[in-house]
Amino acid sequence: MKICRLSLFNLKKNKREAAAIVFLTLVTAFLMATFAVSMTQISSAFDRAFEETGSADFILLFEDDKYRDIYRDILEEEYQVSDVRESRVLVGMAASTISKEGESTANNIIFADESTERKIENFKKLNVLPDNEIEKLSHPIWLPQYFEITAGYAPGDTFTFVSGGRNYPFTIAGFYSTGLYNSSRHMLKCVITDDDMVLLSTVYEEYRLIAFDTEKQFSYEEYYEKCSARSNESVASIVILFDKDTEKWSETNFLYVFLYMSVFLSVVTLICALFLILHKISKDMEEQMVQIGVLEALGYTSRELSCSYICEYILTGGIGAVTGGIAAAVFSPVMDTLTRGMINRDVHTDVNILRIFIVVISIIALVTLFALSRAARVKKFPPVVAFRKGIKTHHFGKNILPLEKMRHSINVRLAFKGICSDLRSNIGTGICIIAAGVAVMFSVYLFDFFKSGYDGLLGVTGMEIPDISMTMMSGVNGENFCDEIRKFPEVEKVLLTHAMLNKVEIKGSNQNATVISYSDFSLTDNIHPKTGRFPAYDNEIMISAKREETENRHIGDNIILKGDVCEKSYLITGIVSAMNNDSMSVYMTEDGYRRIRPSDRPNTVEITLKNEEDRPAFTDKLTSLYGASAKDAAYAQSAQGSLEERIRAKADEKMAVLISQYGVTDVDYAIRIGDTVISGNSSHFMIKDISSMKVLAKSQMASIAAVTKTFSLWAVIFIAVVVAVILGIIAVSAVKRQRREFGIMKSMGYTSRELMLQLTLRILPVTVISACIAAVLSVRVQRIFWMAGFGVQIPESLPLIIGAAAALVLYCLTVTYISAGSIRKISVTELMTE
């Protein structure tokens, strides 16, 4: 009881410090408990979704015309998959849609009819229109939960696809819970009627869907090898694969990164709390040395006095940790909502009290341990030693920084002398500043990167982001077409490349590569070798930074790519920080690509406009000049007008069907009506498809950018508060401790400002050194963050690093200076008459 009274006395005397420890432990417990609870919630949300929907764990999408039954047979024969489900779906890569706000947007969409959906999973509908209303809809569509949770659509809303300048409006009949294909970063699966499937089959590519589950370890590389061996065709280039683990990783990875960042912040606050405890016990003991002696003389044992200090921190740390734990439990539904928005799935939490309890107990135990380690020092001060204030005030050592040798300012000199007298406290302060500095500087880098939305992310995609991507009809001379487009005044740049779906297998790797090829990489704007150089010859290649790290391949190594019929070796000349296609792309010249795919010709024209705003108008212009895309024309109704006009329109429609659905490259026709011959050809069908990579990128990255920007801003503010609390407490306790010294100096004529400056300058060296260390560490943390979260390395901005470090130093000094303002309250008269 008497111990508690001593503790309570100390607490009452130092309310500010006690409040700081409560705050820091509260925040630590809150962040750690939230992390502990959320980690399992997120994972279980996915598992539950797969369980409830009965979704297949693996889905392979083969280009329909290249699909062979043997691919399915291999699964059944070699992998003993008993329940292979096969169906046809449509795939629109970067399919244009009109957002709810009327803006043009794009997503990778899979269209499936209801029977296909039921083959893949249960088709668990949620939030749907009444049946009688659905029956009245001419084009109903069921969308995955992403569109409800993240995009904000509601049943009954219009959902419009756009292709070749033509709108395909659907009415949202409802939403459904799905296992796979619920991610805007990969693909989204829309369920439509059989009639609409037929309708859209003229617009989007047809794929063969193979869905299956397997208990066995499934290796894509092995499967592709088996398929290629039995079909003599390269499979990797015709398949889009997806599975539960990939979806889970892709949807949760980003969230996990933020949770780990929260843990990092909590570690920072914990370090600060523990330092504050050590610091405070030391200073309390110094201050209360005589009191300790008196109490010991009165019969209190060292253990009892130690316990009084420990009790104080068990009390403050306990209040903070328990409150933080309770806050985490109360906050759980809010976290569910945030998680739901991030992973586009319903998250139902049963608050895991045990985990929260473990976190709270761990923090209290840690606080107790640290307090115990320092409070045990009471033993070193038996009454007589304590009366003499320990040995601290007895100086027998060397006079460090003698004033006799002072060169410039007395204030600077006295400040630096002060540093030497309180080295241990400075080391502690340094550790706190380093920890907080890493967090705050990293957050500053993030904020800077995302300050203008997703533009920063576009810069590290490692691919060109043109305003318009136009796939040409086969047979169209790409170079000539590009030359023609370059002449338009709206056009800034035109590049010729392959469609992004060109995948190749890499020997010794279980990660296929998307090939990005240009005849001359120096013409690209958004592909920058991090190290090395662009490939210049046909046997050269650049790989992504993630492939470099995960596969331990480096510049100068050889890499073997498997084409349709041959394998070729390439020399790695450069490393590109690339976020596209799971960050595993390879880059090679057109000639280099032809070594493994001799028959492939570049079929995609990438157009960058001088003014981005011109995109819709210029797309219309291209469509009117070079024909609507063949798919669009095939869908078009015959035009109104004269007989000849109607005949020509009908002929165009027929030709478009031949071209888009049967792979016909050239068509000539002649129709005689009476004496009149109406003739024509398919030369004006040059465009197979038009899309905008920029719009797709926006839909995939805008939310990431917004969330990260907000998070980083709050992190900066949060850490700034923590730093202010710590430095403020240190400064105030220094003033309290050195009240006599400052009073004496005031009597000599030192102004309060000079003394505040001295106190501030005392932390200058430790702040500068800590900021430098924090800068180096924060760069390292940043690299880990980007590689783990996005598979890229972003270039570090030296001015930003220096600026952030300088701002940190300035902030620490300002906080200390302001906190040292309590020096003003020291009354010389009171001190002298005490």
Next chain:
Amino acid sequence: MIPILRTEKLCKSFSNGATQQHVIKNLDLEIMEGDFTVIMGASGSGKSTLLYALSGMDKPTLGKVFFGDTEISDYTNDWLAVFRRKNCGFVFQNIYLLENQNVLDNVLTGAFVVQKNSPELIKRVKELLAKVGLTEEMQKKYPNQLSGGEAQRVGIVRAVINEPKILFADEPTGSLNSASGRDVLDIFTQVHENGQSIVMVTHDIKTALRGTRVIYLRDGKVVGEHRMAKYGGDDPKERREKLTVFLDEMGW
């Protein structure tokens, strides 16, 4: 003689909860340049309060304090600090040396707040310390290694190193034994002989004998004043008797 310090209707009160304690009441006083003024009075008469008000260490509640022609009672604390460093030196009963600095640095901390570092200054500091009996070896010692008398001598050197226009001392021998006290008073006498104005608060008649003017305070008011010749310039016995008579009259 020209007054170096002057007060007009000086009042100083302290509030203690609901009660106000008026320590100095409407005090008009002049301190002359070159004088060794001793302020005496019973405990609680306001001696130290007056000293701190005169020195700009504390602000009066009412009234004015003039240093020469400059009124110092209305300025900010920082302005007063700058004023003190330029014009005043202080010697305290509790000495108040900086514990973490050695003797030399204690004096230099006071010196460098006004003067720039120079070999001449260092030489002068060392000479002054030597003059009060603190050898080169002792100059390297820390306050906790000094006797009370030695520490007070350091305090005096620190107070006079910037050649202040006026030196304030608050019972400088109060915590010293008689031998050390005498040594310290000898230093004060020596400083005064060099033309230094001194204002000293004391309880001790031996200390008061060193002054040239004794002011007696009672309830915050000057109730008597006694003038003396410079110390050593008259008969010590007679000097003591006269002062004793004065103090008896004052109710000492």
